[in-house]
Structure formats: structure tokens, C-alpha cells
Amino acid sequence: MDHEDSWRTSMERALELAVRGPAPDPNPRVGCVLVDDHGLIVGQGWHHGAGTPHAEIEALRSLSRPAAGLTAVVTLEPCNHTGRTGPCARALIEAGIARVVIGQTDPNPVAAGGAAALEEAGIQVIRGLLEDQAVALNEDWLFAVRHGRPKVVWKYAATLDGRSAAADGTSRWITSPQARVQVHRERARCAAVMVGTGTALADDPRLTVRGVDVPRQPLRVVVGLRELPVGAQLRSEEAPTVLLREHDPAAVLAELDRRGIRRVWLEGGPTLAGAFWRAGLVDEVVAHLAPALLGDGAPALIGAGVSTLGEAHRLVIDEVSMIGPDICVRARPDCEHEPRSRPGSPPRPGSRPRPGFPHRPVRPHLDPQCGAQRRPDHE
Ligand SMILES: NC(=O)c1ccc[n+]([C@@H]2O[C@H](COP(=O)([O-])OP(=O)(O)OC[C@H]3O[C@@H](n4cnc5c(N)ncnc54)[C@H](OP(=O)(O)O)[C@@H]3O)[C@@H](O)[C@H]2O)c1
Ligand SMILES: [Zn+2]
DSSP, rough: OOOHHHHHHHHHHHHHHHHHHHHSSSOOOOOOEETTTTSOOOEEOOOOOOOSSSSSEEEEEEEEOOTTTEEEEEOOOOOSSSSSSSSSHHHHHHTTTTEEEEEEOOOTTTTTOOHHHHTTTOOOEEOOTHHHHHHHHHHHHHHHHOOOOOOOEEEEETTOOOOOSSSSSTTTTTTTTTHHHHHHHHTTTTSSSEEEHHHHHHOOOOOOOOOOSSSSOEEEEEEEEEEEETTTTTSSSSSSSEOOOOOOOOHHHHHHHHTTTOOEEEEOOHHHHHHHHHHTOOOOOEEESSSSSSSSSSSSSOSSOOSGGGGOOEEEEEEEEEEEEEEEEEEEEEEESSSSSTOOOOTTOHHHHHHHHSSSSSSOOOOOOHHHHHHHHOO
């Protein structure tokens, strides 16, 4: 096996290790293996989450021989900043590592510069090996680094005529038990689950992850000025809850960003979701549509800043699937159609027509360019 084959095999191993790290974590998932001149893996490590050693440090500690002369194969560029654990670039230099092979270069301005520091110290650095896989490990983290805020995934359940509650306010359960199982899986991918006070008061929800193993429950976030009653389920000890007495979605996300949250599951209701759409702060949509009609009752979305058809929030559909009897649609804002400023701006001239109705995922959800066009102030 020549060097390149051995690095590739080692990077595949490092990617496998990285996946063991917690996904809803402030930090990216990273794996590292240390390889000798014969391509033999002699050390390995991965990052177990914020506050624990970085993957490179764990790999160095796992060695039962000196590190001098080894190649470090790491999914993300070694950091160059002194956080809670000290810079990994420095640790690799001091250990006498001869070469570092990197999957993804670090987009985080605070931590970047590790590769340059390694090169300055005379270490050979190879960048971009299996980069796509390395990037895919940390889509939400990458989004948050680029936009300075968490990714917002809006989930709603509605009837086929778009109602999220009946005329008398009853809204449990619109969709099937199978769809609700899926919701718990999706919540488990998020560091925060968010609702407005309207939903909190009307439904007294628990908003916890149930039936899925999670290292810790997501933070429950309630947005609005009203108080939660004593005895509300959201006040229980089973998961942390924060009440944000706020109406500004950008301020809400700034607070969640400060808490290291990279992906938020916005579970309604229609008023809060409308406020996030108005602010251009929804990044993905997960719609569960039940084969039922209500005719009256609250719509899925209220006050989204649309007064005429030309202002509609247009979406690109990534996936359509059946969950039990319900339809699940995954979509994201179509940045070709999403006006730059709301309300009132017409669709941009020369926009592409909307694509068809694909039944399989058509491309990854992360589209940094789209976000950059819509929200230059957040870049
Ligand atoms: N089918 C579904 O997917 C689904 C999901 C969730 C809820 N629901 C249903 O929706 C109903 C509740 O609807 P809702 O619209 O009252 O719920 P909501 O969107 O959860 O809460 C609305 C409240 O949030 C606060 N708020 C926070 N930011 C705001 C902003 N920027 N603008 C305006 N208000 C803001 C306001 O309360 P303050 O006065 O306290 O500030 C507002 O009254 C319930 O019947 C629930 O069952 C259905
Ligand atoms: Zn590090």
C-alpha cells in the first residue's frame, strides 16, 4: 500500500471514530488516527464533546510508543487556539509528529490557523482528503459557524388543508403515532426544542425526547412574555428549560448561539413560526401532513410577512415520504425566490422555475451560499 492509500484508509477510520462523538454538541465531531511509516494505525481518538480532550490529544494519549515521526490523520484541521484544552497544533508539534493529513480545513476563525502553525514548525500538511465526508459530519456546526447562529428547522403537523388545530383549539393528535416517533428522532438531533408561549399554555407539552437514547435532553426553549403556570410540564426537572421573554427571533437565536446550540427544532406554534419566517430565519422545513380535513381552525403558519402571492416564501422540496398514513415533506427556502428584504419586495428577475417533485433527496440541506444571499448581515 502506498502512502496515499494508507492515508485514505486511515481517514476512513478517523471518520468512523468521529461519528461516535455527540451530534448535538457545541463542538464539531472529530476523529484522529496516528499512523506509522508502514501504514499501521498505532493510535486513535475522537472528540467526546465540549469540555473533553480533542481527538488529536486523545489519539496521542492512546499511544504505547513515542509519537515522533508518525503521521496524524485527522478529520478537521487541528485547532490553534487555547480553549479549555489548549491548541492541538502545538501538541502535535511537541509530540514530534512528522506529517498531518487533514479532511476539512477549519472554517471557525477562532480556531483556524492550525495547519499554518504546523507548516511553520516544518511539519508536512496535506489538506482536503475525503473532505466531503468530513464536512458532512458537522453540517449543523458548520452552518452555525458560517452564520453566527444555529440552524432553524421548523416542524409542523397539519391536515391536508393546512390546519394545525381545530376550531375549538384541539390539536392533539393531528398526525399518526408513527409520525410522532419520527418527531422524537428529529428532536434527538437538536440541542434545543422551541415553542411560543401560546403552544406552551394551550398544550402543556413536555417537549422531551422519548424512545430514543440521548446523552442529554435538548434544552426546552419557550419564547414570549407570558409566564408559565406553576405545575406546567415544561417546568419539570426531566429536561432543562429556558423562558426567553422576547419577541425578536434574531435575539432568540443570538442567545441560543451563546449557549453553543447549533440546531434548533422549532415546533411552533403558528405565530412564533410566522415571526421566524418574517425575519428570514427558517432554514429547513419538516411538514407532517395528515390525510384529514378540518375546514376551520388555526392555520399552520400565521403572520409570515406575506400579503400578496409574489411575496410567498417559496421552498425547494428535498424529500417526500410516507410515515404511516401521513406524508412527510422536507424542504428548505428557495433562495432564488426568497426576497432579500421583506415585506413587499418582488421576486428577483430571472429566477429559475421551481424544480419538480422529487421523491428522493436531491441534494444536501446545507447551502451556505443560499444563507449568505438571504442574510448577508449574518455572515
Ligand atoms: N400542529 C402543529 O404543528 C402545532 C404546533 C404547535 C402549536 N400548535 C397549536 O397552535 C396553537 C397555539 O398557537 P399560537 O400561535 O398561540 O402559539 P405560539 O406561536 O407557540 O405562541 C404564540 C405566542 O408566542 C409569543 N411570541 C413570541 N414571539 C413572538 C413574536 N415575534 N410575535 C408574536 N408573538 C410572539 C406571544 O405570546 P406572549 O404574549 O406571551 O409574548 C404569542 O402569543 C395551539 O392550539 C397549539 O396546539 C400546533
Ligand atoms: Zn483541538
